[in-house]
Structures are given as C-alpha cells and as structure tokens.
Amino acid sequence: MRGYDKYAFEPFAVTVDLAVFTVRAGELQVLLVERGQAPYAGRWALPGGFVLPHESAETAARRELAEETGIVDVSGLHLEQLRTYSEPGRDPRMRVVSVAFTALVPDLPEPRGGGDAAQARWLPCGGAGALAFDHDRILADARERVGAKLEYTCLATSFCPPEFTLGELQQIYETVWGTALDRPNFRRKVLATPGFVEPVPGAARLTGGRGKPAALYRAGPATTLHPPLLRPEGRPS
Amino acid sequence: MRGYDKYAFEPFAVTVDLAVFTVRAGELQVLLVERGQAPYAGRWALPGGFVLPHESAETAARRELAEETGIVDVSGLHLEQLRTYSEPGRDPRMRVVSVAFTALVPDLPEPRGGGDAAQARWLPCGGAGALAFDHDRILADARERVGAKLEYTCLATSFCPPEFTLGELQQIYETVWGTALDRPNFRRKVLATPGFVEPVPGAARLTGGRGKPAALYRAGPATTLHPPLLRPEGRPS
C-alpha cells in the first residue's frame, strides 16, 4: 500500500461467487444457475455477481443469496468467506477477481427464478458436469471446507430445519462425509457438547411413520465443538 | 456472474496485504513498514501493494514478500491466503479490496530497505500501536489463524531454521500460544506423528552452552497432524 496513485492501477472487476449447500434426498446438493450466454453458454455455474460500489463482498454475497434462493430473511444464515480467486484468465473476457463464499441452508423449496433470467436449481455435487469458469475448483474447495467444518464447529445444524431429531442431524454428517456413524456414540458426543443442541421440551416427531418417535432439538448457542467430532478413518481435508 | 457488461462495473483497486510472522527473542513478531505519506503518515502498516495486471494475488503476495524481506528464494516459503477485506471506506482515498496473506518465516536478519522507500522492521505483535487502515483487524485475524494452524498442521517448522532441535520447536509453540508445554509429552507427540520431523543422522547441537547436546531434526514431508497437538485448556480460536 505504498507508491499510491489513484489512476495508476489496472481496473479489476470484483465479484462474489456462492457455494450454497443443502442436504436433500440423502445427497449433498449445491445451488447452480444455468448460463444463458457465452462464454460457457449452457453450462452450470455457481450463482454470484458484481460487488456494487457501496457494498462489501459479504453484503454482496448476502444480497445474491437472497436473490437466488428466494429466502426472505437471509440475515440469520451462516455465510462464510471461503477464499478469493484471482488467477488472470479465469474469466476470458476481462480481469475478474472473485471472492467466494460458502453457505449452508436447510432443505428449501426449489428456488424461484430469482432476480435474473437464468434458472437456479439444486443439483447433486458433481452431478452437473463441468462447471463454467473455475467453478469446479471453487466447488471442490468449498465442499472440502464444509466437511472439515462439521468436525470442529456446530455448523451441521445449519442444514437442519429449526427443529430436528438427532437422527436427522446424524444423517447430515453421514451424507456430507459419506461415512456411517455409530448412533449411540454420535448421540453421546452431541449431547455431551454444551450448547450444541437444546431439547425442545415435550416435543417428539414420528420419523417416517415407523419406529419410536424421536425427541426434537433446536440449535444451541455454541459455535465450536470441544472436543471435535472426528470423521472415522479421518484424514480431515 | 450474469448481466455481464465490461463497462458497467465500478473500478476497484485490488491489493495484497501480508502478515509475515517470525519468532525471535521469545516473541511472536510481525513485519511492518512505516508509512511516509498520508493517510496514516508515521503509522505502521502491514507490507503490501497492488496486484499487477498479469499477476494472481498469490503471485503478487510472493513478489511483495521477496521485496520486503530480502529473501532471495521465496518459492519454498509457506504463504497462505487469510481472507479478503472489502469494506467500503477501509481506505479513505478510494475503493480498495485487499487479499490478505499470512507467511511464517524463520528468524531472519533485519530486513533490508526493500524496493520501497518505507523502512521495514520486525516488531512484536501489538507493540506498534494502532496500525494504519484496518490492519489491526487483519493482524488479529492472522494471529488467530496461525495459533489454530499450529494445532493441526506441521507449520511450526516454518518458523525454524532448516535444522532445529525439539526444544526449539517446542519454544515456537509456547511462544505463539503463550502457554507452557510438558517437554516429555511434546516430544512424544511430535515423534509419534510420521513425517512431521526427521532426524538428521548423527548431528547434535549444544543449545546455549549448558546442558546435554540436543539431536537435530529437519522438517518432514507431512503437512497435517493426526492427531492434532491441542493447546492446553484449549479453546482453539
């Protein structure tokens, strides 16, 4: 930040790209938009857009998230900066530096069309062929981060509806990690972490009709897990 | 990345800021430059500069690191993207989006003047008063990240010279975390992690003259620590 001259810099476009994940149908799915025009016409891409002059990247990401998902109150959602992608040539048209964000949302209704022409859809990770630009890379980075975050943070509850059963929470972990977990041990670990989940007094839900009704829980105030909930065989990352 | 028009965006300046840490004199120190002109004239700031048209942010950061530290071969150094700071108004002159990086280097000789007029110096974290711009925030974020990274990666060896003793490695941890560690247990944990350190055959160093000579080790090929080396009382970050 020295040798500063207001007019001596190359103009860069600054954008945000969003990797919005959900768990539905027993799969980790990501929100994608289909590109209408070149380059990469017809290919799927991560939603995103320009950072406006008065916005921070975080504000822009939250605005785009609201536009693409149709969620009205986007203020409570977990949105985390992933990293910034700045390779020259990552967009063939011009120099674009993109700040990527990751968001985890519950299983929502199919997204409405959104503020833009392009159609937004939930698709399984890896089920959309090669993505536009360097979005395959961004998606891979985001997916890896999400898996790691479940180990030492309480973020898994972000995938759940406001009230959920421990079985549902366990399925989040199993889906994201792609591994089976021991139910009794999972249960103990979650309940042994203060503030991870709080019981909803008296409530119970019949899960799938069959079986014993399960107690309902809400996300608690804790944000980090001590001790962490490690993946079996775990090479985190 | 829709509604794309090459000329419809506000021009942003894109810069990199570097939080370069070292451990010297039993302290965690950071590389700072003194600002010559307004704004924040006379204040200390993190080194950094513009991303040039042909560069990625990573390349720019590596170039700045070489310029500021005088290290000739900067290619092997660990340089990691921290996050991007994009608040409007973080630079009073214009819209500047800055990609922050963290680097860990061994105890180097005092930096040469560097390619720029400003003097670069190692200063203890927090010993330079209020930094320019939002660099206090960036430095705090970087410091927190470094502390957390020591827990589950092999990065501590980046602070060490090519050959080091386990006592020196332990001092890195104790300095960065600000806690004392049990030597026998530290030793066992480090040696029990395959690829963290490798013995230098036959070599030994007399540390401080007194005491038994210590065996020398080199950094091994491993990058992550399984299991992690947790801080005592640890709320990791």
Added chain:
DNA sequence: TCAAAAGTGTTTACCTTACACCCATGG
C-alpha cells in the same frame, strides 16, 4: 559437584469404540 537442558519411563485418568440391549410405534 552443581545447574541446566535433553531424553526415558511409568502411572493414572479419561475418552472413544464397539456392541449388546431395551423401548415405542406402525403394519
């Protein structure tokens, strides 16, 4: 011979794992 620093051994407590078992509900 003492202080200082490296290195080894051992005990104890805790945590995780694996798995057996009981409970409640629908078909």
Added chain:
DNA sequence: CCATGGGTGTAAGGTAAACACTTTTGA
C-alpha cells in the same frame, strides 16, 4: 408379533497428562 428406528448401558482398548527419573554437558 415383527420390522424399524429411537434410546441406554457397558466393557475393552487406546490416548494423553502428570511427574519421577536418568543422561550429558559447561561452569
């Protein structure tokens, strides 16, 4: 009464913390 999923108990193995102890050097 059986299948299904929720929930509890427990014994065995491994990891980590605490600390006593030995070794090798300089003063």
